Amino acid sequence: MKITRQKHAKKILSFYKNNFNIVPPYNVLVDGTFCQAALKHKIQMKEQLPKYLMGEVQLCTTRCVLKELESLGKDLYGAKIIAQKFQVRHCAHSTSPVSGTACILSLVADDNSRHYFVATQCSQLNSLCSERDRILIRTGSGQKEDFLSAQAQI
Ligand SMILES: [Zn+2]
Numbered sequence: 001m002k003i004t005r006q007k008h009a010k011k012i013l014s015f016y017k018n019n020f021n022i023v024p025p026y027n028v029l030v031d032g033t034f035c036q037a038a039l040k041h042k043i044q045m046k047e048q049l050p051k052y053l054m055g056e057v058q059l060c061t062t063r064c065v066l067k068e069l070e071s072l073g074k075d076l077y078g079a080k081i082i083a084q085k086f087q088v089r090h091c092a093h094s095t096s097p098v099s100g101t102a103c104i105l106s107l108v109a110d111d112n113s114r115h116y117f118v119a120t121q122c123s124q125l126n127s128l129c130s131e132r133d134r135i136l137i138r139t140g141s142g143q144k145e146d147f148l149s150a151q152a153q154i
Contacts, residue, residue, distance in 0.1 A: 009052060009053060009054070010054065012135065013053065013054070013055075016135065020115070022115045022135075023055070024053070024055030024056040024057070025055065025056035025057060025058045026053055026055060026056070026057050026058065026115075026117055027058050027060060027114055027115060027116050027117065028049060028053075028057055028058065028059050028060065028116070028117045028118075028119050028137065029060055029061065029062070029089070029104050029107060029108070029116045029117065029118050029119065030045070030059055030060070030061050030065075030083065030086060030119045030120075031061070031065050031100045031101070031104055031118075031119065031120045031121075031122060031125065032065055032068055032069045032072070032076060032079050032080075032083060032100050033100075033120055033121035033122045033125075034119040034120050034121055034137075034138075034139065035069070035078075035079035035080075035082040035083045036076060036078075036079040036121070037121045037139040038082065038139065039078045039079055039082060041139060043139075045059060045082070045119075046059065049119075049137070052137075053117075058087060059085075059086045059087065060086050060087040060088070060089045061083050061086045061087075061088060061089070062088060062089055062090075062091045062100070062103045062104065062107065063088055063091060063093070063094065063097065064091060064093050064097045064098050064099065064100055064102070064103035065083060065100040065103060065104070066080065066083055066084060066088070067097040068097070068099060068100045069083055069100075089107065091103050091106060091107060092106065093106075100122075101122055101124055101125045101128075104118060104120070104125060105125065105128055105129075108129065108132065108134050109132075112132075112134060116134070117134075117135040117136070117137055118134055118135070118136050118137070119136075119137040119138075120136065120137075120138065121138060121139060126138065
């Protein structure tokens with residue numbers, strides 16, 4: 001299973017490299033749902049994601065994602081601690097924060113010029129990113145080996 005998934009990721013990544021010149025370090029925008037899932041599966045994103053994507057990874061998030069996690073209280077405290085360690089990317093909502101989903105969507109809108117990958121478990125964000133042909137990273141529910149799956153419309 002692990003090999004299959006890595007092959008799948010490799011295929012996607014080489015497509016993006018050849019067609020859009022997307023090369024490491026990969027910018028991975030992580031939302032609160034993904035942090036929560038990583039926590040649940042006891043996965044160290046910093047270690048696992050570069051292995052899975054076979055290249056250097058820059059984990060990042062936004063202030064809106066952090067605000068949202070903060071507002072959700074103690075159930076999401078662990079996820080917030082994880083997200084706080086990531087690089088915070090600038091968004092246009094510094095005076096009036098929006099939902100994590102809306103914020104991440106705004107960063108990958110138009111031509112996604114920063115070549116963000118989106119790491120999420122949110123089904124809404126998932127389908128909206130799929131519509132826009134963004135590279136998605138999701139978590140599985142099974143073993144550690146099944147943790148990650150990348151998806152792209154190619
Ligand atoms: Zn924002």
